[in-house]
Amino acid sequence: MSEKEKRYEELKEIVANYLPEDVPSQSISLESHFINELNINSANLVDIVLDVEDAFDIMLENEDMDKMTTVQEALRIIDLKIDNKS
């Protein structure tokens, strides 16, 4: 598994913790929109972002949060932050 694939798996695990009961974790895909498709509310989205910070040891800003609408966008921002660190 590549680094990026590992990050995707790790992100999916984090997101799965916050899915409402009627949304199965298999429904998470790259294209998934957190709020519109996965039914995650804005308060839980904040918790996802805080977990992402801990899991990947990065710091996210308000602008990053605003852009994190889909799984793909979240991964792009995570990759960017990790690249900027090294």
Added chain:
Amino acid sequence: MAHEIIEKLPYSHPFLFVDDLQDINQNGVIGSFTFKNELDFFRGHFKEAPVTPGVILTECCAQIGLVCLGIYLLDAQVKDFEKPQLALSSSEMEFYLPVFPDETVRVESEKIYFRFNKLKCKVKLFNQSGKLACKGILAGMLTGVESGK
């Protein structure tokens, strides 16, 4: 300071559950409220045995612990901020003692985090004799609307 914050609260009688704030800072707040005998819900909760409903104690904790503290924290962030937009997002409370009519309660709230407009706090409500009546963890979303908007 306490007065200015209470002025900004979006509640009024009969759903304002904050009388005064004794202390407020970046990490938390202490406030108080008296559940006057005249409050309407005492007539029905319970029939002939008035006790403050748990949801109202939770509301009191949220108004002092989340909203007042949130307004204080937003004030430092948003320039000329006038009114807060808010929504409770989660509550997990445990109840220990009843609160009777005419009791003055003290709410203490300790910030867990305030990030990305979400404020999460540990709250405790003490009855008139200083005993813990309920405690829990509350979270809500808060944004400041700039004046003129």
